[in-house]
Amino acid sequence: MAGLGGSLERSIMDVLWEAPGPLRVRELLAELNENADKTLAYNTVQTVAERLAQKGLLRRTRDGLAFRYSPTRAREEYAVELMLDALTESADHGSILTRFAESVPPEDARHLLDALRRRASGAEGE
Amino acid sequence: MVYLVLGLIATAVLLGCSAGPVLDRLGRSAARPGTAIACWVGAVTGTFIACAGVVAAALLSPPAPGHGLLEWLRDCLPHHGGKAIVTAAAASLVLLAACGFRVARGLPRLRRTVRHRRRHREMLRLVASEDERHGDVLVLDHPVPVAYSLPARRRAIVVSTGTRDALTPAEFDAVLVHERAHLRQRHHALLLMLDLAHAVLPWPPTIRRAKRTLPLLLEMAADDAAARACGGRTLVGALRRLAAAPGVAGALGAASPDAGALAERVLRLESAGTGGPRRAARAAASAFAASTFAALAVAAPLVVAAATITELTHLC
Numbered sequence: 021m022a023g024l025g026g027s028l029e030r031s032i033m034d035v036l037w038e039a040p041g042p043l044r045v046r047e048l049l050a051e052l053n054e055n056a057d058k059t060l061a062y063n064t065v066q067t068v069a070e071r072l073a074q075k076g077l078l079r080r081t082r083d084g085l086a087f088r089y090s091p092t093r094a095r096e097e098y099a100v101e102l103m104l105d106a107l108t109e110s111a112d113h114g115s116i117l118t119r120f121a122e123s124v125p126p127e128d129a130r131h132l133l134d135a136l137r138r139r140a141s142g143a144e145g146e
Numbered sequence: 147m148v149y150l151v152l153g154l155i156a157t158a159v160l161l162g163c164s165a166g167p168v169l170d171r172l173g174r175s176a177a178r179p180g181t182a183i184a185c186w187v188g189a190v191t192g193t194f195i196a197c198a199g200v201v202a203a204a205l206l207s208p209p210a211p212g213h214g215l216l217e218w219l220r221d222c223l224p225h226h227g228g229k230a231i232v233t234a235a236a237a238s239l240v241l242l243a244a245c246g247f248r249v250a251r252g253l254p255r256l257r258r259t260v261r262h263r264r265r266h267r268e269m270l271r272l273v274a275s276e277d278e279r280h281g282d283v284l285v286l287d288h289p290v291p292v293a294y295s296l297p298a299r300r301r302a303i304v305v306s307t308g309t310r311d312a313l314t315p316a317e318f319d320a321v322l323v324h325e326r327a328h329l330r331q332r333h334h335a336l337l338l339m340l341d342l343a344h345a346v347l348p349w350p351p352t353i354r355r356a357k358r359t360l361p362l363l364l365e366m367a368a369d370d371a372a373a374r375a376c377g378g379r380t381l382v383g384a385l386r387r388l389a390a391a392p393g394v395a396g397a398l399g400a401a402s403p404d405a406g407a408l409a410e411r412v413l414r415l416e417s418a419g420t421g422g423p424r425r426a427a428r429a430a431a432s433a434f435a436a437s438t439f440a441a442l443a444v445a446a447p448l449v450v451a452a453a454t455i456t457e458l459t460h461l462c
Binding site: 029077100116117121124133 | 256262272274289293296304306328333337345361364384408
């Protein structure tokens with residue numbers, strides 16, 4: 021994963037997506053340093069978490085003197101939005117990508133993705 | 147002078163209205179998509195130059211204030227009657243407003259496209275993972291098969307896990323070669339320019355038809371690259387499997403998407419490779435004709451427009 025630019029942002033998102041609830045920077049730091057070969061500084065993690073909150077990717081809630089951070093959207097929602105981009109054309113702007121072959125008719129893409137998501141969450145609930 | 151203006155208008159009409167239908171008829175049977183692509187790009191660019199030339203000529207012709215701008219130093223306005231000047235000024239204003247309105251439609255669209263592409267990359271950075279075997283591929287964890295590329299410095303190709311599961315390793319490689327061909331041949335930039343041309347000037351049949359035909363031709367050009375590297379049969383296998391998306395599209399009772407374009411690509415790949423030296427000679431001849439046409443389609447309106455405008459500066 022290290023190769024992707026801004027990999028710390030990505031690691032922080034991963035930890036918070038896995039976490040059962042909102043985390044403080046100290047908890048986040050402990051989780052990040054647990055299986056890392058290079059320990060991160062508190063300030064670094066706080067700065068990057070703050071940047072992610074400014075970008076709208078994290079929600080910040082006050083907890084005493086500190087803040088707790090949680091993702092604004094589930095990981096699956098980003099995946100679905102990417103898939104929608106990949107499967108549909110937008111009338112609002114030109115093409116942003118070239119796809120190999122259309123696997124789903126663009127007008128059905130949203131229904132298909134919704135159906136899959138429901139099926140997936142239904143299976144987890146059972 | 148009159149002949150030059152008429153020539154310019156004729157070029158615009160010829161390129162804008164006739165080139166498209168003619169290319170559409172010829173292009174489908176062309177052996178090489180590259181030659182057809184060159185013709186279309188030439189025709190669209192030429193249409194654009196010719197239309198811009200007509201507008202410029204109209205703005206700069208004698209009683210119009212544009213001409214006064216051009217001829218400020220020669221002080222030519224007093225020759226013309228006051229009424230003519232007012233009429234020409236009003237006409238110029240209308241023309242300028244119309245041009246401004248069209249450009250104002252195109253530019254925000256370009257900005258939205260670029261912004262959306264950047265947002266897409268940002269989301270990929272958050273949720274996609276790197277493919278271990280291929281240095282230029284990102285993997286998206288999703289069962290629906292999809293494979294695409296978008297221009298980026300690193301890892302420009304994206305495939306879903308559904309694609310990896312659906313294809314054999316050889317077919318998967320063919321898909322990657324196909325996408326790399328898109329990236330290498332800068333098809334994304336071409337599509338962006340075409341979309342912009344269509345947003346600004348959607349009326350000429352040539353541009354309308356180019357928007358409909360060119361994407362398929364670009365797919366065919368990328369198909370050729372993949373077929374050369376991995377074999378046509380492998381590529382057809384990949385196309386069939388991904389487009390059919392068994393169990394996914396079928397479960398919703400959806401018809402096969404864009405069946406026409408897909409069938410055309412498959413048919414073309416299956417009938418390829420049976421040509422001898424005669425076919426090669428024909429391809430070379432059509433490539434020569436195509437490059438001549440493309441060069442002419444761009445050069446002719448450029449020369450006529452330049453000549454008209456030069457003539458206008460001498461005229462008063």
